[in-house]
Amino acid sequence: MPTTTKDHPSKRPQLSRERVLGCALDLADESGIAALTIRSLAEAMGTKPMSLYHYVANKDEILDGIVDLVFSEISLPSPGGDWRAEMLRRGHAVRSALKRHPWAVGLLESRTSPGPATLRHHEATLATLRAAGFSIQLTAHAYALLDSYIYGFALQEAALPFDGPDTAAEITTPIVQLFSTGQYPSMVEIATEHVLKPGYDFGDEFDFGLDLILDGLAQRLAGAGG
Amino acid sequence: MPTTTKDHPSKRPQLSRERVLGCALDLADESGIAALTIRSLAEAMGTKPMSLYHYVANKDEILDGIVDLVFSEISLPSPGGDWRAEMLRRGHAVRSALKRHPWAVGLLESRTSPGPATLRHHEATLATLRAAGFSIQLTAHAYALLDSYIYGFALQEAALPFDGPDTAAEITTPIVQLFSTGQYPSMVEIATEHVLKPGYDFGDEFDFGLDLILDGLAQRLAGAGG
DNA sequence: TGGCTGTTTCGTACATAGTACGCTACGGTT
DNA sequence: AACCGTAGCGTACTATGTACGAAACAGCCA
Numbered sequence: 324m325p326t327t328t329k330d331h332p333s334k335r336p337q338l339s340r341e342r343v344l345g346c347a348l349d350l351a352d353e354s355g356i357a358a359l360t361i362r363s364l365a366e367a368m369g370t371k372p373m374s375l376y377h378y379v380a381n382k383d384e385i386l387d388g389i390v391d392l393v394f395s396e397i398s399l400p401s402p403g404g405d406w407r408a409e410m411l412r413r414g415h416a417v418r419s420a421l422k423r424h425p426w427a428v429g430l431l432e433s434r435t436s437p438g439p440a441t442l443r444h445h446e447a448t449l450a451t452l453r454a455a456g457f458s459i460q461l462t463a464h465a466y467a468l469l470d471s472y473i474y475g476f477a478l479q480e481a482a483l484p485f486d487g488p489d490t491a492a493e494i495t496t497p498i499v500q501l502f503s504t505g506q507y508p509s510m511v512e513i514a515t516e517h518v519l520k521p522g523y524d525f526g527d528e529f530d531f532g533l534d535l536i537l538d539g540l541a542q543r544l545a546g547a548g549g
Numbered sequence: 550m551p552t553t554t555k556d557h558p559s560k561r562p563q564l565s566r567e568r569v570l571g572c573a574l575d576l577a578d579e580s581g582i583a584a585l586t587i588r589s590l591a592e593a594m595g596t597k598p599m600s601l602y603h604y605v606a607n608k609d610e611i612l613d614g615i616v617d618l619v620f621s622e623i624s625l626p627s628p629g630g631d632w633r634a635e636m637l638r639r640g641h642a643v644r645s646a647l648k649r650h651p652w653a654v655g656l657l658e659s660r661t662s663p664g665p666a667t668l669r670h671h672e673a674t675l676a677t678l679r680a681a682g683f684s685i686q687l688t689a690h691a692y693a694l695l696d697s698y699i700y701g702f703a704l705q706e707a708a709l710p711f712d713g714p715d716t717a718a719e720i721t722t723p724i725v726q727l728f729s730t731g732q733y734p735s736m737v738e739i740a741t742e743h744v745l746k747p748g749y750d751f752g753d754e755f756d757f758g759l760d761l762i763l764d765g766l767a768q769r770l771a772g773a774g775g
Numbered sequence: 776t777g778g779c780t781g782t783t784t785c786g787t788a789c790a791t792a793g794t795a796c797g798c799t800a801c802g803g804t805t
Numbered sequence: 806a807a808c809c810g811t812a813g814c815g816t817a818c819t820a821t822g823t824a825c826g827a828a829a830c831a832g833c834c835a
Binding site: 338370373377 | 782783784785786
């Protein structure tokens with residue numbers, strides 16, 4: 324049978340670097356970063372492992388690529404605006420991106436070659452602080468502090484065995500009962516009178532810290548005379 | 550149960566769970582967490598892979614174990630003392646432990662079963678805050694904030710391609726030159742006028758943030774009426 | 776039309792990972 | 806002497822990243 328066209332004409336939408344990275348990100352979201360293997364990714368795309376290597380050099384490049392994709396989802400702060408509002412919005416934006424893609428925070432540790440979206444993000448954030456009158460020193464301090472807090476919060480959130488309001492109870496209750504013998508009174512107290520209260524959501528703690536940090540930065544900015 | 554024999558005339562000091570975990574920690578420190586494999590660990594201990602499985606159930610238990618070992622290195626804060634001094638010291642202690650064992654912060658994300666040293670550490674910290682008059686809510690806020698900052702800082706420190714004072718220059722200079730075309734002016738500014746200054750050490754940023762956070766907590770503690 | 780050439784895809788193979796299974800070696804107990 | 810429990814190990818299975826080179830296809834020129 325003389326087929327003038329290829330076997331699978333439109334079954335598979337054609338490979339490309341963008342599609343590889345996009346599917347890799349989806350797969351990591353659905354099944355976790357550990358389940359993102361060359362083979363599983365190829366299968367998810369309806370192709371074979373070695374085909375992917377025409378679009379990415381190796382798996383590390385895939386990991387770098389999806390981290391940059393995550394940054395590309397974060398809208399950039401605007402230099403020249405109210406710095407505090409911009410940093411508040413950026414804080415929430417970064418956190419929600421890291422919540423959507425919990426594996427990303429774990430990759431931050433190992434990836435050292437930032438992509439273009441990551442660079443743009445850093446540039447816009449630094450420019451916003453500088454434009455608001457932060458000195459170079461204070462800008463560096465502020466950025467290290469803000470990102471440490473945001474990343475660290477995301478890290479802790481990713482490490483929690485529960486997710487969202489009220490879901491803590493099922494996990495925590497048996498543990499608390501185990502500990503109620505008295506070895507860890509303060510932990511039990513916090514658990515029973517805070518974590519186990521209806522409506523509790525660890526994510527709500529985020530705003531307290533972000534606010535406190537922005538307050539402190541505002542004081543230092545004013546104290547330095549602008 | 551028979552704990553009688555003490556001297557095996559062998560050249561190897563006898564296996565034990567403690568020795569396995571201790572060597573695993575050393576190996577992770579020396580060669581990185583990726584190089585910590587069952588095989589490499591067995592070789593480092595002068596034994597064979599499967600022998601280790603008499604002392605640990607699986608590799609996850611090894612990872613949990615060495616994370617708890619890291620916590621066991623951190624001296625506990627004392628409930629009843631000056632809370633600010635205690636939290637300052639604890640902050641430095643945790644950070645230096647995570648600096649000694651940079652792989653540990655990456656494990657925090659995946660490990661969800663804390664060991665005894667980890668639990669003792671959390672308990673002592675919470676008790677210190679409570680004893681200083683922090684309400685349950687404020688204690689929870691404070692702890693989430695402090696640990697987010699400390700872990701996040703350690704995460705960023707671990708991700709840096711350089712380490713210690715002045716070492717940033719060699720890595721950063723070529724990058725800065727690449728960017729000096731003008732795409733990222735704020736990053737270049739910060740780099741040339743702050744990071745590349747002699748004596749720069751990212752680790753020095755830590756105190757600024759910790760101080761700011763403790764200031765903010767003190768204000769909130771006072772504002773709530775003690 | 777036929778053939779050349781570069782791009783894309785894939786089949787096979789290898790090194791290294793965790794670990795299940797079952798055997799040996801040995802020191803006590805009965 | 807017979808037995809047994811513990812520590813240690815040899816082998817083998819499965820999953821991983823990826824090197825190597827062949828196959829399939831597209832577009833071009835004769």
